[in-house]
Amino acid sequence: MKLDPQTALAGKSLLLLDFDGPVCSVFAGYPAPQIAAELVVELRTFAPQLADTLGSxxxxxEVLRAAAGSLSRAEVERVDEQLTQAELAAVESAEPTAGMADLIATARRVGLAVAVVSNNSAGPIAKYLKRHGLDGDIGAVIGRPFGRPERMKPDPYLLHEALSAIKVGASDAVFIGDSLTDVEAGTSAGVMTVGFANKPGKALRLREAGAEVVVDSF
Known part of the structure; x- marks a missing residue:
């Protein structure tokens, strides 16, 4: 089902977007499994026992989350920095999600603010938005706090930060995400959540997780 902007945005003043999936395919040209493997290789230099548990x-x-559960803050930041650098490289070849630029333009035209809330780092997100001419339409970019992966979704922290930045209540926002963690975070934050089923089999899982609406295109 294609998203109907009039229905999804009606009565709202803020459109919240997850980044990887709804806005673009971040790792289209630099695959996530390759980045995960590179992080594990780096972990072997200072946390070999943890690296052994993450070989697959x-x-x-998830590599970053595992580091946070076992390592010192400085070591977690080391992993996060490497991941951020990989994301900066990945957005160079990220593929835009069809229809999202038009949805953002529609939201702005009818008076909604737009913000990105993502487990990706804010710097790479901002780089992508500028590269694709979307930065002027985005009121806030809330990425994962450096070295604090426990605040990534499904924790609602990022959504609360976006609501605070735009000064909008949860009931006045709609959030589009493509993962179960997005739906959990949106539900916990009290925000209407739209699931983006961009792969086969996702629609049912997103509905079961609590997405109020599920779409497969924009």
């Missing part, structure tokens, strides 16, 4: 991990965010 394909999600770089």
């Amino acid at each position: 991990e394909r999600d770089p965010m």
Whole structure:
């Protein structure tokens, strides 16, 4: 089902967007499993026991979470810095999600503010938005706090930060995300959440997680 902007945005004053998925495919040209493997290689230089447990991990965010659960703050920041540098490289070849630029333009035209809330780092997000001419339409970019992966979604922290930055109440916002952690974070924050089923089999899982609306295109 294609998103109907009139229905999704009606009565709202803020559109919140996850980055990887709804806005673009961040790792289209620099695959996430490759980045995860590179993080594990780096971990072997100072945390070999942890690295041994992550040899098959394909999600770089999960590598970062694992580091936070076992290592010192300085070591977690070391992993986060490497991931941020990888994200900066990845956005060079990220593929825009069809229809999202038009949705952002529509939201702005009818008076909504737009913010990005993402487990990706804010710097790479800002780089992508500028590269694609979207930075002027985005009122806030809330990325993962450096060295604090416990504040990534599904924790609602990022959404609360965006609501505070734009000075909008949760009931006046709508959030579009493509993962179960997005839906959990949106629900916890009290924000209407739209699930983006951009891969086969996702729609049912997003509905079961609590997404109020599920779409497969914009």
